[in-house]
Every structure is written in C-alpha cells, then in structure tokens.
Amino acid sequence: MDFRLSTTLAIGLALVSTFSARADWPQFLGPTGDSQIDASVPLTWSEGSDNVRWKTAIHGKAWSSPVVADDSIWVTTATEDGKELSVLRVNKQSGEITLDQKLFDVAEPQFCHKFNSYASPTPVIEGDRIYVTFGSPGTACLDTATGEVLWERTDIECDHHRGAGSSPILFEDLLIMHYDGSDHQFILALDKKTGETAWRVGRSIDYQDLDENGEVKADGDWRKAYGTPHVATIHDQPVLLSVGAKAIYGYDPATGKEHFRVESRIGHSSSDRPSVAGDMVYYATGWSKGQLWGFQVKPDLSAGDVSLQVTKNIPRKPCHIVRGDRIYMVDDGGIGSCIDRLSGDVIWRDRIGGNHSASPLLIGDRLYFCNEEGATNVLSASDEFKVLATNQLDDGYMATPAVDGSALILRTKTHLYRIEDQ
Numbered sequence: 391m392d393f394r395l396s397t398t399l400a401i402g403l404a405l406v407s408t409f410s411a412r413a414d415w416p417q418f419l420g421p422t423g424d425s426q427i428d429a430s431v432p433l434t435w436s437e438g439s440d441n442v443r444w445k446t447a448i449h450g451k452a453w454s455s456p457v458v459a460d461d462s463i464w465v466t467t468a469t470e471d472g473k474e475l476s477v478l479r480v481n482k483q484s485g486e487i488t489l490d491q492k493l494f495d496v497a498e499p500q501f502c503h504k505f506n507s508y509a510s511p512t513p514v515i516e517g518d519r520i521y522v523t524f525g526s527p528g529t530a531c532l533d534t535a536t537g538e539v540l541w542e543r544t545d546i547e548c549d550h551h552r553g554a555g556s557s558p559i560l561f562e563d564l565l566i567m568h569y570d571g572s573d574h575q576f577i578l579a580l581d582k583k584t585g586e587t588a589w590r591v592g593r594s595i596d597y598q599d600l601d602e603n604g605e606v607k608a609d610g611d612w613r614k615a616y617g618t619p620h621v622a623t624i625h626d627q628p629v630l631l632s633v634g635a636k637a638i639y640g641y642d643p644a645t646g647k648e649h650f651r652v653e654s655r656i657g658h659s660s661s662d663r664p665s666v667a668g669d670m671v672y673y674a675t676g677w678s679k680g681q682l683w684g685f686q687v688k689p690d691l692s693a694g695d696v697s698l699q700v701t702k703n704i705p706r707k708p709c710h711i712v713r714g715d716r717i718y719m720v721d722d723g724g725i726g727s728c729i730d731r732l733s734g735d736v737i738w739r740d741r742i743g744g745n746h747s748a749s750p751l752l753i754g755d756r757l758y759f760c761n762e763e764g765a766t767n768v769l770s771a772s773d774e775f776k777v778l779a780t781n782q783l784d785d786g787y788m789a790t791p792a793v794d795g796s797a798l799i800l801r802t803k804t805h806l807y808r809i810e811d812q
Contacts, residue, residue, distance in 0.1 A: 415458040415792040415799070418512035418557040418618050419749065424665055425711045425790075426752045431798045432811050433756070433768055434779045440812040443797070444485030445805050448478065452509035453747070453788040454557075456799045456806065458482060459515045462534065463792070463799055465806065466522055472499030472508035475524045477532065480806060482794055489537045494528040494544070502553035507788075512557040512618075514565070521565050521582065525554025529567070531585060541585035549573040555616030555661055561628070561643045564588055570615035570634050577619070577632055577646060591646035595653070597636050611677075612636065616661035624669055624687045631664040631671060638664060638673050638683075640691065650693035656681055662705070663749075665712040667731065672698070672712055680704045682717070684731060698734050703727050709749040709790075711757075718771065720746050720759050728773065738775040742767050749790040760787035764802065783807070 419425045435441035450467035457464050463480040473496050479489035502508050513522045515534065523529040526549075530542040548571040556568035564579040575593040580586065597612040617633035621643050630643035635658055640649040654675035662674035672684045684698030703721040710719035716737065717729040724744045728737040744761030751758045756778065757769040764783045770776040785802035792799040797810040 414794050415456070416516060417457060417514040417559060418455055419663060419709065419790065420751070420793065423559070423618075423620050423663065425709060425749055426713065427793050429753050429793050430796055431753055431793060432809050435781050435783075435809045437782070437784055441809055443808040443810045443812065445807050446480060446485040446487065447804060448801070448806050450474075450476065450509065451507045451803075453507045454509050455512040455790045456792045456801055457513050457515045457520070458792050458794045458799060459520075459534065462488070463794070463806065464513055464515060464520055464534075465801060466509040466511070466513060466524070468508035468524070470508075472496055472502055472527075475509060475527060477513070477520075477522050477530075479534075479537070482797075482799075482808065485806070485808060491532075491537050493522065493530050493539070493542070494524065496527050500526070500550055500553070502550075506553035506555065508553065510553060510555045512790075514558050514560055516560055516582075519582070521558055521560070523554075523558050523567060525550050525556075526569070526571075529558075529565075529580075529585075531565075531582070543580070543585050546578065547574060551611070551614050552659075557618040559619055559621065561621050561630070564643065566619055566621075566630065566643065568615065568617065568619060568632065568634075570613065572611075572613050575613055575615075575634060577630075577641065579643075579646060589646040591641065591648070593634050593637075593639070594648055594651060595637065597655075597658075611658045614659045616659060617673075618663045620664050620666075622664075622666040622671075624666065624671075625689050625691065627691065629687065629691065631666070631673075633660045633662055633664060633673055635659065636676065638671070640671075640687065640693065649691040650687070652683075652685055652693050652696065654681070654683065661707050661709075663709045665710065667712050667714075670731070672710065672717065672731065674704055674706075674710065677706050680706060682710060682719070682729070698731065700727075700729055700734055703739060705746070707747045707749075711750060711752050713752060713771065716771075716773075718750065718752065718757055720750055722746055724761065726759065726769070726775070728775070737773050740775045742769070742777075748787045751791055751793070753793060758791065758798075760791060760800070762786040762788065766800075 452467040475494040548569040630641040682700040686694035789801040
C-alpha cells in the first residue's frame with residue numbers, strides 16, 4: 391500500500407448534512423446537495439457589466455465546480471494531458487489567487503474522453519479542511535488556511551475508462567467516494583481525519599459488456615458510472631443513495647451494508663445525483679435511452695416498485711431538481727421540462743437553448759441554466775414556461791455554479807467570475 395499520513399448545515403428536506411455553518415457552498419450542488427438555496431442573486435449580467443465584480447483566469451482544463459467557505463473559493467484543475475493535478479484557492483472578495491498548489495504528478499495518465507477533464511470531481515469542504523479527489527490518480531486532505539497536505543491516497547486502483555466524474559461527500563467522520571470503472575466497481579469510505587479505509591463495498595452485480603464472441607470487454611461502458619452519491623434521511627434513518635451502472639443502490643452510510651438495489655437495465659454511465667422527497671427517491675437511469683425513475687423506500691428500507699417513469703428529454707449529464715410536487719430538468723440538447731413528480735404529467739416542456747453539461751440551480755424562485763455556449767437562461771420556477779433573462783459570457787460552462795450569499799460564482803472553461811448586484 392502506497393499512502394502517506396501526516397500527524398499533522400443546515401438540514402434540508404429529508405437530507406442529512408454535517409457541514410459547518412461557515413461553509414456557504416461546501417460541496418457539489420450546494421449545502422444540501424439538491425441544487426437548491428434560498429438566496430437573492432443577480433438576474434442579469436454580461437461581460438464588462440457592473441454586475442461582474444471580478445473575473446479571474448484559471449489555468450488548465452477542469453470541469454469541477456467551485457466550493458466556497460469563509461473568505462475563499464476553491465477549485466481543482468489539471469493540465470490537459472492529465473500529468474499535473476492541482477488545487478487553487480481564490481479570495482472571494484477580490485478574485486486574487488492566494489494558493490496555486492500542484493498535488494499530484496501522474497507519469498502515465500489514464501485515457502480521458504475529450505468531453506471530460508482530468509479534474510471533474512468537485513471538492514468537499516468542512517471546517518478547516520478541504521477534501522480533493524481526482525479519482526484513482528489521487529485524493530488529498532488539505533488545511534484550508536495553510537494549504538498543507540494532511541493526508542493523501544494514491545493507492546486506489548480503478549480504470550475510470552473515460553475519466554473520473556463522481557464527486558466525494560462527507561457523512562459524520564467519513565469521506566465517501568464512488569469508483570465505478572471498467573475493471574472495478576465499488577464504494578469507498580475513508581476516515582476523514584486520517585485517510586485510512588473505513589469500509590469498502592463492491593457493487594452486488596456486475597454488468598458485463600460482451601464482444602461478438604461473448605467475451606467480457608475490460609473497457610465496457612456497462613460497468614461505468616459518473617454519479618455523485620447522496621445521503622438522505624428516510625424513515626428517520628440515514629440512507630446512502632448511490633447510482634452505479636444500470637442500478638441505484640441504498641446503503642447504510644456508516645457501514646456500507648446494502649439495503650436495496652433497483653435495476654434499470656436502461657442506458658449506462660449515469661452522472662445523476664439522486665434526489666429525495668419524503669420516502670420517494672428520484673434518479674436518471676443512464677446515458678443512452680435513459681429515463682427518470684421514482685420509487686418508494688419502505689419503512690424496512692427495502693425498495694418498492696418504480697411508480698414514475700419519464701421517458702422523454704431526460705438529461706444525461708445535468709442533474710434534475712425536485713421541489714414540492716415538481717421536477718425541473720434540462721436535457722443535454724437544451725430542452726427544459728417541468729414534470730409532476732406524482733403523476734409524471736408534463737406541466738411544460740420547451741426549448742431553453744444551447745447544449746448543457748452543467749446542472750441547473752434553483753435559487754429562490756428562479757431556475758438558472760448555464761450552457762456550453764456561455765449563456766445563462768433564468769426561468770421562473772413555476773408551472774408556466776417563462777424566461778426572465780438571458781445572460782452571455784465569453785466562454786461556455788461545463789461546471790455547475792456555486793452561490794455565495796448574494797453572489798453567483800460562475801466557472802466557465804477558462805475563468806472564474808463573481809456575479810453580484812452593484
């Protein structure tokens with residue numbers, strides 16, 4: 391084993407959170423991990439406008455989202471060839487880069503699809519520590535004040551096949567991560583204080599992609615997944631919801647014990663993060679011919695039958711949003727939908743425009759959709775399709791935005807922005 395150890399939220403609806411109150415946007419999709427926050431941020435902006443408080447160039451190629459705590463914004467980045475993996479700290483008031491630290495040198499990077507990056511997983515921050523992962527090449531815990539590496543792991547084997555995409559989460563004293571590759575498929579929980587393995591659980595079913603001779607392909611997409619796990623409180627118990635290849639699993643987050651598995655066998659390589667409303671779980675089933683499913687978790691933490699199946703305009707990369715009895719989403723080609731989560735009826739479906747990889751945010755009563763062409767379309771979160779504003783920046787979005795108080799933190803392919811009413 392090759393690893394080094396140094397000596398040196400609020401609770402949302404049906405969600406478990408252990409984050410410090412000082413972390414404004416501590417993880418992928420925000421404080422409660424469901425893309426929602428009650429805040430007032432700008433409706434309009436553009437390059438050179440007063441609402442662009444600052445703009446800072448970020449080197450490398452990376453699709454990870456920013457996280458925000460105290461006076462700092464943190465992002466990861468990588469060289470385009472994946473040989474240098476770094477973390478940056480930016481002063482959130484001035485936009486000044488206050489730390490630019492290379493964490494890992496990789497002599498022979500795995501293959502990464504050109505549509506992905508070598509720094510796509512979003513960090514997670516808590517208190518005076520930030521946890522950064524690039525998948526199999528390396529995971530590290532840093533002191534947020536000094537940038538000191540407190541522990542790191544470089545011994546976790548997984549062929550990510552097309553590049554890592556799943557972001558880490560925290561639960562109590564554990565850092566939980568997905569490793570769904572072409573060779574291995576498992577969930578790993580590390581002791582967040584030391585980096586040592588607390589538990590590791592393999593997927594209970596292996597979907598094998600076969601060649602024309604019936605032999606297993608080592609590089610099959612059927613084993614691959616990109617989704618970020620989520621811990622929710624269901625029937626007063628914490629449940630780790632985890633989307634793997636062609637199935638969603640429910641685990642005990644403290645031990646990794648499997649409670650249930652719901653197999654979709656539709657599509658593959660999901661990048662969705664599950665959502666919860668009461669005892670109902672919603673998730674997108676996969677990449678090709680994917681559907682949006684909803685099913686009930688029973689009091690014994692077994693899974694009931696799938697009661698919701700939405701088949702049209704399902705996102706492959708952007709996550710969906712559940713609010714009340716409505717599901718909001720945009721597919722990769724820019725078709726937005728509002729769905730009744732109980733009946734599956736379409737409330738509205740219309741073209742938002744552009745191509746979408748970043749997940750939308752629901753901020754107050756507005757939906758913010760950032761596309762790959764650099765436009766952010768702001769819609770009313772209502773039963774009427776109503777575009778409130780369209781805002782254009784110079785470069786496109788692959789990363790999901792963050793919120794800091796009354797400001798939007800936007801990461802385009804080349805720059806980081808603070809958008810705030812002046």
